[in-house]
Each structure stands twice: as structure tokens, then as C-alpha cells.
Amino acid sequence: MMRRVAYALGDIASRLLPKAHRPWGDAMIAEIGHADADRAALGFAIGCVVAALQARVCDGETRFFAGLWSIALLTAFFAVLRFECAVNGVWVLLGAPDRMEEALLQHGATRSLIASYEAGRPFVILCFLALGCTELAAAWFLSRRDYRRFLCAWCAAFFVAAIAVAIQLSIVWSAPDLPSEFHPLLMQAIAVPALLTWSQIRREHARRMQ
Incomplete structure (x- = not known):
């Protein structure tokens, strides 16, 4: 039983190993078969799993894909936030209280400013929907390693974000303390490509070191 x-465990260790170290897996399994006692074979197999995990964590290819998925998940998270904001905006159009309008009134907004805000609200909601869709597309293409389409989706997201921010600033430019859902957009547009570039450079460096 212990031998099985x-x-x-040896098979698990072999599957955990990076592609460059797959021959080690065959050697591990062969060594398990040559062990004199079942307990010794089990102890060796456990050590193989630990070694395989360490090799996987230190592997440059694994870190690269982990970076890609981290960026994709972050992008998808922001997309969910955009859809949530769009849904909240629709509820406001249907008569729900608008916290942004209340904040504007508390800051002494004029009637013309409130009218401009209400007129621009449907366009902002559409921007949120478009931004959520483009960010989801970017996350999907990145997870599939389709970098060209990922770049196109991000350019579209940045364009929509620029329109949304322009609409907001044209309305509430004089109220800098108001909460805004658009603050992360510029940071995201800069950080995601930067992280992707960093991951690619690290991957190429790891390949040269092998």
C-alpha cells in the first residue's frame, strides 16, 4: 500500500515539474522502484513532491504565466466594478437616490451644474458598460495569450475611459473632493501594460540563463 x-506521489511530482525538468520525473519514479523498503520509498516520494514544488515556484515560465493571470484577474475585477456602477446608474434613472447628486448639492452646486450632471448621466452609464465590456475582453485575450487583441481591447478601454473622465471633469471640475469611480482608470491603463512588459522581460531573461 505504501509503495502505491x-x-x-512520484507521478504527481513528475507532473509538477517544469517542462525543462520533466526527465527528472522519470528518474524519480525509477528511484522509487529501486527503494529497498516501502517506508523509504514513501519518504523519497514526499521529498520528490517538495522538490518539484520548489522547481515549479522558481521556474521563470511559471512566474510569467502567474503574472499574466494576475493581470487578467485584476482587469476582470475592474470590469465587474464598471458593470456594478452601470447598474447603479440605471437604478438612479429609475428613481433611486443618487449619492453623487447629493454630494454635489452639499458642495453648493448650482442648478445649471445639476442639470449638466443629469444630462450627462446616461452617457456615463453607457461608458461604464462599454468600459466593462472592453476590460473583460482584455482579460480574456490576456489569459489566452493573444497579445495583439489584448492591446486592441486595452486601447478601446482607454479611449472609453478618456471619454468618461472628460464628461465627469466637464461637470464636477470645481468639486475636487467628490468621490469618483474613474480614478483607477489611468493607473490601470499604465500599470497593466507595464506589468506585462516586465513579465516578458523576465521570461526572456530566464530563457537566456538556461
């Missing part, structure tokens, strides 16, 4: 568990 040892072989199962």
Missing part, C-alpha cells in the same frame, strides 16, 4: 502511495 509512493508511486502516486
Whole structure:
């Protein structure tokens, strides 16, 4: 029984190893078969799993893909926030209280400013919907390693974000303390390509070191 568990752990260790170290997996399984005692084979197999995990964590290819998925998940998270804001905007159009309008009134906004805000609200909602869609597309293309389409989706997202920010600033430019849903947009547009570039450079460096 212990020998079977040892072989199962050896197979797991072999699958965990990076592609460049896959021959080590065959050697591990062969070594398990040459162990004199079942307990020794099990102990060796456990050590193989630990070594395989360490090799996987230190592997440059693994870190690169982990970086891509981290960026994709972050992008998808922001997309969900955009959709949430759009849904809240629709509820406001249907008669729900508008916290932004209340904040404007508390800051002494004029009637013309409130009228401009109400006129621009549907366009902002459409921008949120478009931004959420483009960010979801960017996350999907990035997870599929389709970098060209990812770049196109991000350019579209940045364009929509610029329109949304321009609409907001044209209305509430004189109220800098108001909460804004658009503050992360510029940071996201800069940070995501920068992280992707960093991951690619690290990947190329790891390949040259092999």
C-alpha cells in the first residue's frame, strides 16, 4: 500500500515539474522502484513532491504565466466594478437616490451644474458598460495569450475611459473632493501594460540563463 502511495506521489511530482525538468520525473519514479523498503520509498516520494514544488515556484515560465493571470484577474475585477456602477446608474434613472447628486448639492452646486450632471448621466452609464465590456475582453485575450487583441481591447478601454473622465471633469471640475469611480482608470491603463512588459522581460531573461 505504501509503495502505491509512493508511486502516486512520484507521478504527481513528475507532473509538477517544469517542462525543462520533466526527465527528472522519470528518474524519480525509477528511484522509487529501486527503494529497498516501502517506508523509504514513501519518504523519497514526499521529498520528490517538495522538490518539484520548489522547481515549479522558481521556474521563470511559471512566474510569467502567474503574472499574466494576475493581470487578467485584476482587469476582470475592474470590469465587474464598471458593470456594478452601470447598474447603479440605471437604478438612479429609475428613481433611486443618487449619492453623487447629493454630494454635489452639499458642495453648493448650482442648478445649471445639476442639470449638466443629469444630462450627462446616461452617457456615463453607457461608458461604464462599454468600459466593462472592453476590460473583460482584455482579460480574456490576456489569459489566452493573444497579445495583439489584448492591446486592441486595452486601447478601446482607454479611449472609453478618456471619454468618461472628460464628461465627469466637464461637470464636477470645481468639486475636487467628490468621490469618483474613474480614478483607477489611468493607473490601470499604465500599470497593466507595464506589468506585462516586465513579465516578458523576465521570461526572456530566464530563457537566456538556461
